[in-house]
Amino acid sequence: MLSIENMVAGYGKAQVIHGIDLEVRSGEIVALVGPNGAGKTTTIRCITGEIRPVKGSVRYDGANIADIPPHRVASAGIGCAREGRNIFGNLTVYENLAMGGYVIRGHLKLRERMAWVYDLFPRLKERTGQLAESLSGGEQQMLAIGMAVMNEPGLLLLDEPSLGLAPVVVDQIYEKIAEICREGASILLVEQDVGLALDISRRAYVMESGQIRISGPSDELGKDPYIIDTYLGAR
């Protein structure tokens, strides 16, 4: 589905990603973990077209997407919940979801997707007429994910969906992420909480200072001494 090869990227003159390879196959959850500032968010931005890689390729379903502008990736079938609360605070929950499905043609299809998202997150249905900025943190994250899946994306990018949420809420959200995957989407999950990410994913990449340090099946990485020492020590 998604394959990144030898990608180099950065901001202006500052190079942040120093040539990485990464792949997401159909129907799997892939975790991208690593410390703060490693370049995970930058990688996501390269996929969404917010940043143009300096070198290397980003392919989705065989087509190079590195050069298409961000407002086209949604129609290409990629949904994204950015880092932080990626919602429109001045719109209602309903309007936010409608914007999530902005590229959907046809009213019926929109209704159908909306119903699906409300099924997934019944809490959002209760809050449908409420302004997004008045939601709780967990509800805002649900809304962000809901918006990202409105368009029935083949690939879903999630950047730190657990950020700043209480553990109970994180568990709820992770359940939903697994459910979205079962419904057929492939997911690239960026997370700082390595234990959490390894539990849910099939494969994982560990990124440090703009490079992939280790990658492999998640259950194997969970037993890797380096990973245990560096990231799972507290467990």
Added chain:
Amino acid sequence: MSAHYLAQQLINALSHGSILALLAIGYTMIYGILGLINFAHGEIFMIGAFACFGAVEFLEMSFPAGVFAAIAGSVLAGLLIERFVYRPCLKRKPEALTVFIASFGASLGLRNLFTMLFGDGRRPFPSAGFLEGIIVTESGLTVNVKDLWIFGVTVILVVGVSVFVKHTKAGIAMRAVAYDANAARLVGINGATAVLTAFLLASILAGVSAVAYGVSYGIVTPSMGYQIGLDAFIAAVLGGIGNVPGAAVAGYIIGLGEILFVALLPPGYSAARPTFVWALLFLILFLKPSGLFRPDMKNR
């Protein structure tokens, strides 16, 4: 001061309030979506008035055709300003001050250009037969037919634009861009289209407002947009930046306030009208620092 007198002033304020309301919506939409004070909006308004004047006086078009000429003139001016001033300016992600000055430069340049081309004298604005006439009610209130027209058209437009912004997909997308343009792009909304839509709507309303001004005061001048543009901008801030119905209501409040100020005080004071408008603004801002109604945009 009798109730009758007050009612009469209320009627007199219909036109002035409408002119301000239509302009204020333009300021609020463009500020909402781009975060910039479009100082040239008063000149977009002025150009609309000149387009109508030119079409009727020189091209000998009918008055209704002149109204469309005004709208076309304002839209052309608005889109050109967006294309050649704001877009290249914003592309470099400048500081707020830079855009502010560019907007001021555009305003000054257009006002000077029209002064250079047409002189700064007043020209008579065309009118039409169906606008003439006065209605006297049973209770003795007098209403100008043209004021009714202006008020009616304004109400229709305000309701139309409010519904557009509140309920249509393009309108919601516009508000989404105003809140977070980057997030909006990721769901597939083309920010440039939303910005153009805002300028288009703002300019159409400015064109109509220009005709209303011309019909109501009977004159066109290159500097006609300056004072009224400031008043309308005040209305936009009072209405809560980004809030379309709020801007319209605030426009009427200021219009009525100005008329009452002039009507209730001795004639010697009427020259102090600007002070009154600003005092009103200060008062309201001190009571409610973010305007009368809820702003519909991200705080910038």
Added chain:
Amino acid sequence: MDMNKAMRSIAGLAALIGLLFLAETFLRGYYLRLVILFGVTSIVALGVTVINGYTNIFSLGFGGPMMAAGYASALLTLPPAYKSAVLHLPLWLEQMQVSFPVAMLCGGIFAMLSSVVLLLPAFRLRGQYFILASMGVTIVTGNLAENFRSFTHGDMGLRSIPAFTNIWWTYGILVAVIYCIHRLMESKYGRALAAISRDPELAGVMGIDIARYTMLSFAVGSFITGVGAVLWVHLVLTMNPKAFNLVYVFQIVAMLAIGGIGTISGALVGAGVLTFGAELLAPVQEGFTVMGLRIPPVFGLVNVLMAILLVLIMIYKPRGIMNGRELRMCRRKKGDP
């Protein structure tokens, strides 16, 4: 190194005095006035730089205090006979006539006090609301000046104001202002201001009293603009409610934007571009001949061209011509603070 620096400063000053002397000897009438006007405008621009360039607020309200300073100085220096003929003043004010330096000091203090009184309440407001409120201060002051006829003679304005401003006063004050701002910015106070303008939140966390420093630079800047207003009044010799209106305010702000806000050089370059630019372009509107083609005179063309220039600079040089740099007479050596 210090000797060297002092020598250079003295040499620079001597060169400036020589230039001014030459200007006064050889330039006549209009051109001399232009040189003085540049000096006066620079002083105002520097004052506004202190108000707006070194803090995190942006005020368009300095026209109001300048208006106060201008009228104060005019009223303090006009002959009592003129005042009793056109104005209705309290007797003490009508009889009072002070010397230029005293008038200048009064103007500066007047501007400082009025700016603090007028804008202090506005500090409550944020962002565009503050800009709007400060704009209102300028507009309202002009409107009040139109209406308090017994003090201002309304739209007719005050005339026959004594011509005190000359090249020496102007450039003497300009050099003093530059020196003071320079010293100020190198001091602890200046570093605090720099921290505030870069990142107000961080500065607040670091324990810098933002309100106090903002207030202080507001007061100092207003004093300078007040002195500038007084110089302007005694150069132009009339004072009316439109003297420091919103258009004037915008012009000054445009100068800062053109030169680059927050630096001394930026203010000077901006003032130069706007003051002399209009003169350089003036022949264009007189009409001229290109390749046998006679271009007719177009009145008002200069204003249009200046506006276009302004927009172009904002597009292509968004941080101003000086791009935040200072011109220095002597390069800093490593290790200098």
